[in-house]
Amino acid sequence: MWEDHQVKKPCPFIAVEGAIGAGKTTLATMLAERFDFPLLKEIVDENPFLDKFYQNIEEWAFQLEMFFLCNRYKQLEDTVQNYVSRGLPVVSDYHIYKNWIFAQRTLHGDKREKYRQIYHLLTDDLPKPNVIVYIKTELATLLRRIEKRGRDFEQDIDPGYLEQLIEDYETAITQLQTQEPETVIITIDGNALDFVEHPEHFEQIVAKIKEHL
Ligand SMILES: Nc1ncnc2c1ncn2[C@@H]1O[C@H](COP(=O)(O)OP(=O)(O)O)[C@@H](O)[C@H]1O
Ligand SMILES: Nc1nc2c(ncn2[C@H]2C[C@H](O)[C@@H](COP(=O)(O)O)O2)c(=O)[nH]1
Secondary structure: OHHHHOOOOOOOEEEEEOOOOOOHHHHHHHHHHHHOOOEEOOOOOOOOOHHHHHHOHHHHHHHHHHHHHHHHHHHHHHHHHHOHHHOOOEEEOOOOHHHHHHHHHHOOHHHHHHHHHHHHHHHOOOOOOOEEEEEEOOHHHHHHHHHHHOOHHHOOOOHHHHHHHHHHHHHHHHHHHHHOOOOEEEEEEOOOOOOOOOHHHHHHHHHHHHOOO
8 A cells, every 4th residue: 555655645646627628637647647546537528418508507507517516426436435545546637626616607696505515515525635736727728728629519618717717726726725735736837838748847747746745
């Protein structure tokens, strides 16, 4: 088990976070391969509400947020059982807090309050990642990468929505650091560091993470 080698530090539970198209799945996959850790990856293509949501956010937000929340809860419950509680490391391409970041943006009034209560019931007791790699990116980079990824239903995303999410992520990361001071948050400049095209940029990120493992 990981603790056998690292006496003081907890077993790595690494989450990669950032706004839509920042490069989370790409970086999480590369890190899992490099460290030889299992990868916990979000399944997007089977989501029945995403395309409807982008056509009418107001109408579909509650269904979509609940769908994400229940799926992530189940996935994390399995991950805790199979890895975290056994002292095995894992890399994830999301943090459960992401649900609340999006829900605060898309839900209002009674629906937000109902969602908030369910969110806390489901997630308060879950073990949380001890390292967050936060890819901070500007709007132009996100738009370029969303276009490059080429999912039909994302091509008309309102840039205003992405701008708001960029700000929401900034606020959320600051809040997380305050609420959980023991969590290591590594912020990556996703505009300047291109870990896909430049292997040396990936090495910088790996070195930074290693300082905390
Ligand atoms: N650093 C990068 N440089 C260039 N392209 C990237 C980079 N990171 C991700 N991409 C590409 O951008 C798109 C979105 O990346 P992805 O990892 O799916 O983002 P996310 O999981 O944050 O939504 C993909 O087509 C991916 O290949
Ligand atoms: N409203 C929400 N949308 C979400 C949430 N999690 C992901 N998403 C959307 C954003 C993208 O279109 C797609 C894939 O997400 P990536 O961040 O991996 O690009 O799903 C959410 O919780 N709420």
